[in-house]
Amino acid sequence: MNSKNFLYAFLLFLSPMLAMAQSQKCKTSEIRQQNFLENPALVEQRAKAEVQMQKWIAEEYPTYVAQKDVVTLPIVVHVLWRTQAQNISEAQILSQIEVLNEDFRKMNSDAGNTPAAFQAIAADAEIEFCQASVDPAGNPTNGITRRQITQEFIGDTEDWYSTSAGGQDPWDNSKYINVWICEIDDQGTLGFATPPGTANPPASDGMVIAPEFYGNIGTAAQSVPNHLGRTATHEMGHYLNLEHVWGPTNGGCGEDDFVADTPNQNQDSFGCPSFPETDNCTNGGNGIQYMNFLDYVDDNCMTMFSEGQKARMLAAVNGPRLSLLSSTACGLTINTNDITLVPTTIYPNPTANFIIMDTPLAVGQESVLTIFDISGKVVLVQNYSVTPEMIKVKVEGLNAGIHLVELRFGNNVQGGKLLIEK
Ligand SMILES: [Zn+2]
Structure with missing residues (x-):
């Protein structure tokens, strides 16, 4: 809420006070405190980033x-x-x-279950997500890696993000939001x-999420009351810089989540309270915003982000998470009819395995070759620092059907339709 409190709050992370007796649905605060203790330089770096994001919200956000x-x-x-x-199945992963x-x-x-008193500040955050369709090497992917492991509760170790330690290395963290699905612990x-x-x-x-809470079908459907995929909604909020509605720790009424339209709240809520729910920090009026995605209520009880949270998340997207916006990992899903192409010879066409494309306009320049499927989804991206006279591209990994091949260099675009046969 105000800019002095958050610096104070970050200092709190270094204090030994982190009393959490009850079971913790989310360990974000604990992991962050541990990271700050292990690498104190992060504290200052993080505080500076916070100042910049607050400045962006004050100065740029209204226009943005x-x-x-x-x-x-x-x-x-x-x-x-x-x-x-x-x-867990691909269908369960995509349900998330x-x-x-x-x-x-x-x-x-x-x-619509958000109480009327909070409807006016319940936000469309204007952020969407896509399952990656292009891997870091530029090849088509379903955006899922799988590894069978033997280690129990790998999410409690520091091994989950390292292939050599028995987990899985991330894909470029600046271009992909990495989600590891693995056992965390048996403490809730x-x-x-x-x-x-x-x-x-x-x-x-x-983020790390236990398999039975990812998505809302398959094994997740059995995980009542955490069965609707709201764990990832909550964690994505943290990834985009949201605090719990009660603040960075369970420190009582003096602690804030740096969002003005979430009422001051003492601690986490469980189950599904009835509106209005008050506490010793907000003891009247509309009470606390227990139905916020950043509280701990049951999945079927949480319904909203606030407008203030939206501003914070978009500040992160346009600040420390900015590189995600230029990621071609899902590519832009575009209307391929909107691309005006200089026709180019692409052969063989139809093809099953590869294509060769003449590049008379592009020789020597930097260029990006993109292949879209018929829905406008990017299925392959290739970057050339020095574009050769003829480009040969393997397309055997792509699905059969009509595609659009586009070679972009500067303001020029050339390419054409391609039929892939199997
Ligand atoms: Zn959390």
């Missing part, structure tokens, strides 16, 4: 929010499974993308995330 379109952020999911049940997109766009079917923890600038080491940036 009036003009900008929805942003889309790419996700890669790494499944580290020990039992078959933990090796839908939940995220509904919750972040205020399209969730239970948005559902997940945790790294707010911007707090990951230690940087490779651990992203």
